[in-house]
Amino acid sequence: MTLLRRRKTRRLFALTMLMTGVLMLFANLAYAQGDEHSLSDLAISINTMWVLIAGFLVFFMQAGFGFLEAGFVRSKNVVNIMAENFLDTTMTTIGFWAAGFGIMFGSGTPFFGTEWFFLSGLPEEINGLPPLAFFFFQFAFSAAASTIASGLMAERTDFRADLIYSFLVGLVIYPVVGHWIWASDGWLAGMGFLDFAGSTVVHLVGALVGLAGTLVLGKRIDKEFGKTIRGHNIPLAAIGTFILWLGWFGFNPGSTLGATDVNAIALIVLNTDFAATTGAIVAIFLSYAYTGKWDVSMAFNGSLAGLVAITAPCAFVTPTMALLIGAIAGVLVYYGVDLMETLKIDDPVGAFPVHGINGIFGTLAIGLFATDGGLFYGGGFAQLGVQLVGVLAAIAYVFPISLLMFYIIKKTVGLRVEENIERAGIDGFYHGIASYPEFTPGAYSLPTKEYPGQQVSVLEKSS
Amino acid sequence: MTLLRRRKTRRLFALTMLMTGVLMLFANLAYAQGDEHSLSDLAISINTMWVLIAGFLVFFMQAGFGFLEAGFVRSKNVVNIMAENFLDTTMTTIGFWAAGFGIMFGSGTPFFGTEWFFLSGLPEEINGLPPLAFFFFQFAFSAAASTIASGLMAERTDFRADLIYSFLVGLVIYPVVGHWIWASDGWLAGMGFLDFAGSTVVHLVGALVGLAGTLVLGKRIDKEFGKTIRGHNIPLAAIGTFILWLGWFGFNPGSTLGATDVNAIALIVLNTDFAATTGAIVAIFLSYAYTGKWDVSMAFNGSLAGLVAITAPCAFVTPTMALLIGAIAGVLVYYGVDLMETLKIDDPVGAFPVHGINGIFGTLAIGLFATDGGLFYGGGFAQLGVQLVGVLAAIAYVFPISLLMFYIIKKTVGLRVEENIERAGIDGFYHGIASYPEFTPGAYSLPTKEYPGQQVSVLEKSS
């Protein structure tokens, strides 16, 4: 106090304070403007980077689906399934760009959005991200939904039909359910329905489209129920599975739309990994228990089943519950494959048990295991009931509209390849190339001149 | 005001201010030093992370090129093409480390840099990044340039020649054009020439080297123009294409050299994806229109054509223009493949239509479609003219020097494998292993003892 007693001292003090203030003001400006960055800006950078990198991984899942399916079909249809997966990505992009994104995330009604078509009229930001970054991440999700269906419809679908339904799934089927659940004004979102990264939105929807497709198509000519038609290339299926598992590290943690909540993203990453782990273990041990064989294709599908099942609850459950959810998914996929045989539904790659049955289970798992609101955590049946409503709503919309879509396609461009083409393999007639021309000469044996509209032999391309 | 009326009050006020000041100083220190981070530091972290991760993806493109080319050649030359792609990466690294990086980015003349050889004398930072991070990203680019050439020269090039030209491309051919365009004192940069991520710098340069190579080599013995020699493994080509598309998400957005401009990186990511999308669609639909076949290899090359074409303009055009640029690229690659047949230039994997023709188109596309300065946006012919100068300059330098390089290699170590080796396949004689020894026994049939300098049989390796 004595310091301030004299006028001179007071002046000194005041001057010091003034200088301090000016210095601090400069320091603050240095943070805020001098660096051309603010804390907010950097947080947006971090979140955008996370979402874009996650989107790259989700995009790469298209390759994963492609190789998994290619490995699980016969060599005579490998070019076809690769072409489907590759082109599905592109056709869905066009549909999602034209209308899907707007229907899904635009404002409008509780049932669909009515803005942002063709990327027009976008706001400054969506969910705190640059709109185009958000669009990119969401486009990658839409592509996954339509590609899942191709697995159920493998080895007999007309390629033009595949292009058309992929476009329509991205344009209108997938986005409507997405709007219900992920748009702020969606009616299921309003009810408190939770689906963190898309067990229902992506996986169940894709599986329902495919289920409708396989039912309208009917079984493959060569399929005898109760017997497995083995895939032609297990390493290829392994590549697909590993890429899908990797891609899920974008799919689930990217759905936080940011990386600033570090505990959330760490939990989600670990839960994702854990569910895949126990899904694979349980499914292959079941196969060993029943058949005496360590069926690695069951391990692949088991890991994917765990990944699908943890997709909805990944942000809401503990790692221990993730291990449990994965284990249950492994059980479900094992018996699910048998169930498809019993029901005489031809699902060449096991896509419905993986994406459909476990899409449902994962969605309900929130109602069972969520730390906040789950039945087994004392939350009662309220959340579980809401989850069930969401699942039923998705089924009630997607399944009939898909049946209708495939029926119309069947009656117009045609849904299924001709019988002799199916027997010979789709690759030769539809794509003009064999998957391994030096190793599968039979793929070229089909005479192609007989078919109208096909001008050249499969072996040649006019220059 | 009354607060300050009495001396006692003033003292209290002064003390409060002093304490406030001290507290705030501490708070500021807490931001600046206490946390050991400043906003600038974190921005550098974000940018470095982005560029390194982008570099990982660009590095992985070497695998993409390798599998695409491996899938498109015959099984007897698969080990060779994999070895070329794998070793190209390493040889280019040595060349780029020794001199390429310094020539490309060092200061010196408008035509080439004259510092930073062997990473010596690096500054504290380059373009706001740790110099080694910048070097890593740029090395990955240089590797892409030299690998592109191997596609045009596939199935007949001497492996030693491949190692030598890869080294020289990274050492001196690629970096000179790079300096003109990307160094701050480059003469094309000074003219206002724009090439955001390298349609000219990487793709056109690589394609021109390869074009010179294939012209000096001549066509493959088995090649009949107007007929396609089918690749041996379509799934392998699909893996390559998917990896390349993924890698481009590093190639283009990483070229921002940072992630703090979030709207820019989001735009670039989406434009990259969109151009690939329409490139694939247009190319496969053209193939269907002309041949009645959905040629998936055309879809692969179409997507890559779109990616090459959007590489230069990705930061300067709207997403809608990216869709258009990709579509045009799809047209160009389709007719480009035919053009190579007509001109009787043997390009086994279609690398020149993809990287050369679309490298040129992508560079010119800035002059046509750039929101700022493009012809169709009212910018007149000024930018287009500058773009054309850059393309012509790159051709005028790279093509003759590459012809000279291959001519010298031809006259010294030899450029082309012997005829009977080419017929039997390069794998057995040059590499001593077959790509699929259990499935391609013919690869072992060539007697190897006859050739001087080859001490052991292909089947054995002395321990």
Next chain:
Amino acid sequence: MTLLRRRKTRRLFALTMLMTGVLMLFANLAYAQGDEHSLSDLAISINTMWVLIAGFLVFFMQAGFGFLEAGFVRSKNVVNIMAENFLDTTMTTIGFWAAGFGIMFGSGTPFFGTEWFFLSGLPEEINGLPPLAFFFFQFAFSAAASTIASGLMAERTDFRADLIYSFLVGLVIYPVVGHWIWASDGWLAGMGFLDFAGSTVVHLVGALVGLAGTLVLGKRIDKEFGKTIRGHNIPLAAIGTFILWLGWFGFNPGSTLGATDVNAIALIVLNTDFAATTGAIVAIFLSYAYTGKWDVSMAFNGSLAGLVAITAPCAFVTPTMALLIGAIAGVLVYYGVDLMETLKIDDPVGAFPVHGINGIFGTLAIGLFATDGGLFYGGGFAQLGVQLVGVLAAIAYVFPISLLMFYIIKKTVGLRVEENIERAGIDGFYHGIASYPEFTPGAYSLPTKEYPGQQVSVLEKSS
């Protein structure tokens, strides 16, 4: 000074100061709370994102190991090796979750940790990261260790034995050495032993487990020492190698546990790449010098040898030394493969020369080449001596305990498949599927009914 002379002026000044103070306080709050982010928070976000993305890449290395090994074995054992790599990941996860993580990183004794079992009792953060993010990154490392062993034991190991030892490696073998070296209270860490990213912790440990395994197993029936049994699929091995190289960009730079030290991560990334580069070049040139063949499988193993060798010293050496370390690794792996033949140790994929010999070399390389403390940098023999102690300690623990483990497995569940199964291939009998059923019909020829406990034929699965 005159400014403060009058009372009125003083009041004005005081008011100004007060306002400035209040404004600055607000500004500070805006940084700290208004944005809901602080600099510390963002730094943690950046570090967490880096470690998680690095973890994704390390996880993907499981695919890399899988395809490398699958490519290097014969087609009759491909499903088996893929199943091993896939399930190793999962079994190690369970072991590492149950106890491994706690033993490795928990506090306790200098020899092992005694907390954090089943992820219980985790603190708020570990090494500045969310504990689950740190766990995820470390789990991916543990999986690598156990997968390395499968390469040495390929083509003859009982699948159940593989599952058991993978679990035990993750549970207790790997974590103990990890505790010595990477836990803050580890006894080797206390001595100043350095192993930045795990040349000893991961690679030498995995190789020692595998060495014990192959010694207890004995050689494959078909193996003649001095002759190479060629892998069935070189492109598959190439995919594996490229993925591993990519994954190492997570393995080494992720081990910084953060991205805020940008110069460190840039140096580590570049060193990692450089060592792989020279490793590949030197190994393939040696193969050419000795055999006249450019053996691409040697280039693959050479790059991996360089990567293993740089893993320990990547943060402590210059890029030029990284090039040298990689080159030495290439020499070591080349002669190492011969050494295994001379010692009559059957190592089907060359895993011991890559991970064992170069794990040792990389660890010692710190003592030789570290800028701070290396012998060739004037540091004398002190660091080198400590490094040698660490290597010997790891060998003294891992090798005997692994021998014991495999001996017990051999005497209980059995370690090796029966002779006729080994001849026919493991895929058919153990896994019930062939890797390429259309191309390897022989894989189905083994009668399976004769074996007790195997209920169904390999061709059918009861629904």
